[in-house]
Amino acid sequence: MQHQLWRILLNGQLLTVPHSQITSLLHLGCGSAVWTAAVAAKLPETVVVGVDITPPANDFGLDNLTFVTADIEDPWSFIGEQRERYDLISIRVLVSAIRDWPSLIQRCFDHLKPGAWIEIPDVTIGTFSDTFDWQDESSPLMRWYQCYRRGVSTYGIDGFANQKRTSCLATAQFTRISEEFFTCYLDEDAVTDIRHKEIAQLTRQNMLGLLDAVTTACDTYAFDLFSCWLQWRGM
Numbered sequence: 001m002q003h004q005l006w007r008i009l010l011n012g013q014l015l016t017v018p019h020s021q022i023t024s025l026l027h028l029g030c031g032s033a034v035w036t037a038a039v040a041a042k043l044p045e046t047v048v049v050g051v052d053i054t055p056p057a058n059d060f061g062l063d064n065l066t067f068v069t070a071d072i073e074d075p076w077s078f079i080g081e082q083r084e085r086y087d088l089i090s091i092r093v094l095v096s097a098i099r100d101w102p103s104l105i106q107r108c109f110d111h112l113k114p115g116a117w118i119e120i121p122d123v124t125i126g127t128f129s130d131t132f133d134w135q136d137e138s139s140p141l142m143r144w145y146q147c148y149r150r151g152v153s154t155y156g157i158d159g160f161a162n163q164k165r166t167s168c169l170a171t172a173q174f175t176r177i178s179e180e181f182f183t184c185y186l187d188e189d190a191v192t193d194i195r196h197k198e199i200a201q202l203t204r205q206n207m208l209g210l211l212d213a214v215t216t217a218c219d220t221y222a223f224d225l226f227s228c229w230l231q232w233r234g235m
């Protein structure tokens with residue numbers, strides 16, 4: 001569902017950076033690898049490597065696609081002795097997972113070829129409203145997000161890391177940095193055109209799944225926020 005949402009937001013594109021010359025691509029935190037496999041299928045001449053703590057359930061059977069099981073915040077032993085460099089590194093939707101963004105982005109820079117790209121599509125942790133301030137406690141959803149941010153911070157994760165992304169990239173000596181923002185409404189009746197209605201439907205479904213999964217999850221990498229941090233065990 002998230003993959004479909006990103007496809008619509010990016011007008012059907014898998015990548016926003018120029019990709020005709022890309023021969024090697026590293027996807028950090030590839031998750032189910034639906035996106036990784038879609039890129040590998042679209043660019044059959046490109047060597048694509050997906051990395052995740054948990055390997056994907058499907059290997060997709062593509063000759064140019066391999067997976068590595070590793071924690072990307074640990075030293076990158078999976079890179080090999082010759083210190084491989086890539087044409088593109090992608091980090092999608094890891095805002096709630098990474099403790100040390102400056103070090104990760106610096107490491108990406110060190111493993112990119114000169115003139116290569118990094119792409120970091122991500123979400124903002126929070127819901128925003130034309131009528132509520134996001135810190136307004138009268139909205140249960142806003143309160144939930146406040147708990148979420150506090151929960152991730154107990155894991156050393158900065159819920160506002162996205163807002164510091166540009167300066168972080170500049171510090172790592174990336175140049176030609178650009179940032180694009182998309183608004184995803186939760187209420188399809190608040191928008192008129194078909195594209196935004198579809199985005200709103202997917203965003204709401206995704207949000208409801210996230211609320212349930214995150215609130216009830218226990219002992220998965222960074223998502224036992226409520227059961228552990230708020231001590232909501234056994235409810």
Ligand SMILES: C[S@@+](CC[C@H](N)C(=O)[O-])C[C@H]1O[C@@H](n2cnc3c(N)ncnc32)[C@H](O)[C@@H]1O
Pocket residue numbers: 003028029030031032033034035051052053054070071072073091092093094097098221
């Ligand atoms: C929200 S999913 C991202 C999905 C994927 N990037 C995509 O675009 O479809 C987050 C993934 O990051 C992985 N992850 C989180 N922290 C990680 C780490 N330190 N090293 C490697 N993978 C990590 C999780 O296992 C999970 O599969």
